[in-house]
Amino acid sequence: MKKSVFIGALTVASLTAGIAAAGTLDDVKARGKLNCGVSTGLVGFASPDANGKWEGYDVAICRAVAAAVLGDNTAVEFVPLSSKTRFTALASGEVDVLARNTTWTLSRDVDLKFDFVGVNYYDGQGFLIPKSMGVTSAKELDGATVCIQSGTTTELNLADYFRVNGISYEPVPVEGNSEAQKLYLAGACDTLTTDGSALAATRAAFEKPDDHIVLPEIISKEPLGPLVRHGDNEWGDIVRWTLNALISAEEYDITSANIEELSKGTNNPEINRILGTEGNMGEMLGLDADWAKRAIMSGGNFGEIFEANIGEKTPIGLSRGLNALWTEGGLIYSPPFR
Amino acid sequence: MTMINDQSYVRTEMLGEKSPPVSNVGIIGWMKNNLFSSPLNIVLSLLSIFAIYSVLAALLPWVFGGVWYASSLTECRAILFEIHGEATKRACWGVIRERFWQLMYGFYPSDLYWRPNLALVWLFAAIAPVLFNGLPKKMLLVSVAFPFVAPWLIWGGSFWVPVMAFMGFVVGFLVHRITSKTISSLVGIILGVLAALLWWLLLSGPIAEMMESIVPLEITKVGSRQIGGFMLAILLGITGITLSFPIGIVLALGRLSNLVIVKALCVGFIEFIRGVPLITLLFVASVLLNYFLPKGTQFDIILRVMIMITFFAAAYMAEVIRGGLAALPKGQYEAADALGLDYWQAQRLIILPQALKISIPGIVSNFIGLFKDTTLVSIIALSDPLGWVKLIQGNAEWNGVIWELYGFVAFVFFLFCFGMSRYSMYLERKLQTGH
Numbered sequence: 001m002k003k004s005v006f007i008g009a010l011t012v013a014s015l016t017a018g019i020a021a022a023g024t025l026d027d028v029k030a031r032g033k034l035n036c037g038v039s040t041g042l043v044g045f046a047s048p049d050a051n052g053k054w055e056g057y058d059v060a061i062c063r064a065v066a067a068a069v070l071g072d073n074t075a076v077e078f079v080p081l082s083s084k085t086r087f088t089a090l091a092s093g094e095v096d097v098l099a100r101n102t103t104w105t106l107s108r109d110v111d112l113k114f115d116f117v118g119v120n121y122y123d124g125q126g127f128l129i130p131k132s133m134g135v136t137s138a139k140e141l142d143g144a145t146v147c148i149q150s151g152t153t154t155e156l157n158l159a160d161y162f163r164v165n166g167i168s169y170e171p172v173p174v175e176g177n178s179e180a181q182k183l184y185l186a187g188a189c190d191t192l193t194t195d196g197s198a199l200a201a202t203r204a205a206f207e208k209p210d211d212h213i214v215l216p217e218i219i220s221k222e223p224l225g226p227l228v229r230h231g232d233n234e235w236g237d238i239v240r241w242t243l244n245a246l247i248s249a250e251e252y253d254i255t256s257a258n259i260e261e262l263s264k265g266t267n268n269p270e271i272n273r274i275l276g277t278e279g280n281m282g283e284m285l286g287l288d289a290d291w292a293k294r295a296i297m298s299g300g301n302f303g304e305i306f307e308a309n310i311g312e313k314t315p316i317g318l319s320r321g322l323n324a325l326w327t328e329g330g331l332i333y334s335p336p337f338r
Numbered sequence: 339m340t341m342i343n344d345q346s347y348v349r350t351e352m353l354g355e356k357s358p359p360v361s362n363v364g365i366i367g368w369m370k371n372n373l374f375s376s377p378l379n380i381v382l383s384l385l386s387i388f389a390i391y392s393v394l395a396a397l398l399p400w401v402f403g404g405v406w407y408a409s410s411l412t413e414c415r416a417i418l419f420e421i422h423g424e425a426t427k428r429a430c431w432g433v434i435r436e437r438f439w440q441l442m443y444g445f446y447p448s449d450l451y452w453r454p455n456l457a458l459v460w461l462f463a464a465i466a467p468v469l470f471n472g473l474p475k476k477m478l479l480v481s482v483a484f485p486f487v488a489p490w491l492i493w494g495g496s497f498w499v500p501v502m503a504f505m506g507f508v509v510g511f512l513v514h515r516i517t518s519k520t521i522s523s524l525v526g527i528i529l530g531v532l533a534a535l536l537w538w539l540l541l542s543g544p545i546a547e548m549m550e551s552i553v554p555l556e557i558t559k560v561g562s563r564q565i566g567g568f569m570l571a572i573l574l575g576i577t578g579i580t581l582s583f584p585i586g587i588v589l590a591l592g593r594l595s596n597l598v599i600v601k602a603l604c605v606g607f608i609e610f611i612r613g614v615p616l617i618t619l620l621f622v623a624s625v626l627l628n629y630f631l632p633k634g635t636q637f638d639i640i641l642r643v644m645i646m647i648t649f650f651a652a653a654y655m656a657e658v659i660r661g662g663l664a665a666l667p668k669g670q671y672e673a674a675d676a677l678g679l680d681y682w683q684a685q686r687l688i689i690l691p692q693a694l695k696i697s698i699p700g701i702v703s704n705f706i707g708l709f710k711d712t713t714l715v716s717i718i719a720l721s722d723p724l725g726w727v728k729l730i731q732g733n734a735e736w737n738g739v740i741w742e743l744y745g746f747v748a749f750v751f752f753l754f755c756f757g758m759s760r761y762s763m764y765l766e767r768k769l770q771t772g773h
Contacts, residue, residue, distance in 0.1 A: 040719050041732020048729055050409075050436050052445050077563060080729065082719040085624055092628030094639075178731045182740055205738030207415060315412070315734045 024096050024228070024235035025286055028069055033077045036062035037095035040080040042177065043201035044310040044318075045101050054078045057309040058099040060299040061120060061226050061243065065097060067298035068242045068291040083152055087112055090229060097239055099226040101195070103153045113230040117240035120225050120302075122322040122331050123195040124218035125157050128203060131211050133190065138217040142167040147180045147189035149173075154194050157220035177202065191215075195222050201316045238285050245292035247334035248274055249301035251325055256300040263293050273337045281337060292337075302332065404429030404742075409436060410735035433739050434746050437730050441746070444566015444721050450494075450558060454569055457488040461576065485580075490557075492565070492573070497555035502542035510534030562640040566721035568750060570640070574722075575709040578647040582708070583701070585648065586655025587694075591685065593660055604656070611653035617714050619646040624718035643715055651708045658704055662697035663689065695769045702762035706755045723747045 028034050038046035038058055046056040054062075059078065067073035079095050090098045091113070101123075102108070104116040127138050127146075135141060138161070148155050150173040162169050172189045174180045181202050184192040192202065196218065203209050226243065228236045249255075252271050254262055263275040272278035276289030285291065299305050303325075310318045324330025357363070361370055373383040405428060408414035414430035422428065434441070443451060464484035467477045486500035513533035518526025550556065565573065592604030611619075623642040631637055666689060674684035694701070716725035727743045730736050 039732065040721075040725060041729040043732055043734050043737045045732075047732035047734075048440070048445070049733060050440075052440060077561070079563060080719050080721060080725070082717065084621075084717075085719050088625045088628050092631075094628065176728060178728065178737075178740060181738065201734070201737060204734075205411065207738075315737075 024232045025238060028096055033075050034062065034066040035077045035079055035095045037079050037081045037086055037089050037098040037100050039100045040082055042101060044316045057305060058101060060305040060309065061099045062097060064246060064295040064298045065239055065242045068287060068295040069238060071294055073298035090114065097226055097228055101224045102227060104223045104225055114227045115230055115236045116225050116227045117236055118225050118243045119223040120243060123197050123222035123224050125154050125193060125220040125222060126196045126199050126218055127215040128192040128199045128212055129215060131213050138215045139165055141191060144190040145170045145172055147172045147174055147183050147192045149180060149194055158193055161219040197318055200318055204315045204317060234286060241285060242295045244334040245274055245295050246302040247332055248337060249296045250303040254296060254301055256297055256304060259293060259296055270337055400427055400429050404431040406431045406435050408432035411738050429742050430739060431742060433736050433742055441567045441723055441726050443569045445564040446560060446569060450560065453491045457491040460484055460488060494557045494559040496546060496550045498546040498549040502546040506534045506537040506542060509537045562638050565640060567726050568723055570722045571712045574644060574647055574712040577644045578651045578708050579705050581648045582651035582655045585652035586659055589652060589656035590659040590663060594663060608653045608656050611649050616650050616711055617717060619650055620714060620718050654704055658697050658700035659693065661700060662693035665696050666693055698762055698766050702758060706758050709754060710751060
């Protein structure tokens with residue numbers, strides 16, 4: 001029987017191989033579901049709740065895209081991917097979008113042949129240390145043992161930073177965040193380094209968070225964003241402008257509370273263009289006029305998504321910082337809807 | 339002659355049996371003989387008792403004093419603080435209570451849990467004739483139906499697909515019967531396999547679709563990504579175990595065969611698979627195959643992993659069984675020849691029953707190893723129990739829960755593996771024919 005399933009699968013495989021040549025948008029529409037690659041559990045960014053419903057900051061992007069394309073923000077098949085399997089899953093077409101706190105780098109963009117459609121979180125690598133160590137700057141970490149996740153950009157950043165500052169360290173490679181947490185708490189390493197957002201989440205889960213501090217130095221730029229495959233620009237545009245719609249929505253104060261009101265038409269042409277009452281933005285993207293409205297209604301605008309998943313009222317308690325709108329001193333900026 | 343014996347008293351009846359001294363029987367006697375029989379033993383025993391006591395004194399309150407009703411780690415810690423004050427370590431079992439079904443079934447829809455459950459019950463019914471003597475022969479029908487019904491129950495879809503898959507075997511068998519009688523048995527085998535393959539590749543799909551349109555018998559489909567938790571581990575374990583066993587036998591026989599090509603193929607397969615770590619094969623299944631297959635190919639990830647695990651287990655199984663075959667005295671082979679049995683008859687009636695019996699401990703420890711190896715799939719991001727541990731830790735409510743989750747997973751694995759090893763001991767005793 002297994003053999004027959006195998007052969008059956010091969011036949012199906014050869015049949016679907018012919019169809020896959022069409023654009024991703026058509027594939028997604030035909031399937032009726034968006035395949036979205038997410039993290040295998042990262043606090044605040046992607047994890048299933050007690051009812052098996054995925055939630056998180058990255059998950060919200062997937063849901064917004066599904067709402068824009070399919071009109072249903074639950075029509076998403078979430079595919080948990082590890083840091084090692086994420087790129088092949090995207091390259092092979094197993095997922096349509098990868099929203100898995102992935103740093104935008106030149107080699108990933110160019111060599112691995114992906115398109116980063118934007119940045120949804122500006123992160124940076126930091127250090128978490130026990131207060132009792134009495135260290136106030138990363139430059140004082142000479143000779144420290146450092147817990148670090150293998151196979152990520154943080155590993156390379158760490159090497160660069162210590163080399164530039166002419167100090168030495170001893171790496172303790174770990175596989176995932178919870179292992180890192182365990183080793184750090186057990187005292188196997190003096191300091192834990194990873195993206196600032198993850199450090200905040202880790203610290204929040206400690207029994208006594210106040211005994212630990214995040215050092216002020218941010219040693220790297222980690223712009224995290226959703227990405228798609230090279231070569232299907234129509235699909236890339238849809239994901240990019242869905243993200244931009246969420247950002248613009250925050251800029252123009254379109255919230256999930258007032259969106260119905262605003263979509264009846266306003267005096268602001270930009271809002272009208274976003275919500276589809278003016279112009280033909282949706283048509284240009286190959287979608288209908290309401291696409292952005294649905295994307296925003298799926299989980300609120302950029303700011304609402306941030307506050308609901310990782311903002312200051314959540315256990316993770318991240319402040320907006322760099323991730324505030326450009327009008328409020330941050331880096332979040334959307335090109336105009338015109 | 340003088341009487342030496344002039345005793346005035348002779349006992350005429352036997353004394354009643356007296357119970358042995360207290361210091362030799364019962365718990366005291368046992369302790370005296372086993373724990374405190376010499377000064378060295380006394381010291382060692384006391385040390386061991388102290389060690390066991392200190393472990394249990396820390397563990398038991400942690401396990402049994404844990405908090406079951408809390409919906410987040412923070413809440414659990416608050417409850418513990420209220421009851422016990424600072425610095426008391428107790429388990430937060432709330433995470434297990436809240437996530438139990440996810441750890442068991444993954445994302446499988448909860449209203450369909452009866453389907454994998456039924457498949458599991460069916461499995462026990464299916465292996466019952468193999469495990470226990472004296473069951474009616476008709477039970478074998480249940481066993482034959484199992485490999486077709488179980489995947490249908492788990493993945494759902496049209497009932498005609500498993501029916502058509504089964505028909506493939508019927509077609510192959512019929513072709514084999516006809517051609518092997520008219521031409522030769524080797525040609526019969528080849529033609530039979532070809533006919534079955536043709537059936538599966540070309541005919542079974544359309545016919546299943548046609549039958550479905552005439553008599554729709556479809557149950558809700560469940561995608562492979564929905565399958566997770568212990569259900570995935572058991573699924574991978576059972577497929578690996580049941581498929582690797584026959585494949586392993588064939589490989590072992592092939593390795594000992596006189597046919598050069600068959601032997602070379604079997605040796606090559608076994609040595610290649612055994613020379614590569616399982617995790618490499620899993621990465622091939624999850625990552626490398628994606629590059630080779632045409633873009634957009636949807637070749638089910640669980641199926642890929644099942645195939646790799648089966649290959650891996652089969653190679654090891656073959657070597658265990660080869661050990662059993664090698665342990666049989668040459669006389670058994672010669673006796674089979676002397677009786678005029680052909681190769682397959684000799685294997686089936688004389689060689690394999692004895693060789694397999696010898697190999698039982700090896701086979702079972704292979705099975706247990708395989709079952710535990712299924713946790714490696716969490717590295718390629720399949721959500722097996724360990725994958726789910728990560729997913730649960732990724733939730734803000736339970737971020738930081740470590741011991742409870744891993745402890746629970748370890749406990750369930752222990753139950754399964756202990757059960758298997760107990761069964762293998764029963765089987766060895768049952769098949770004991772030596773004198």
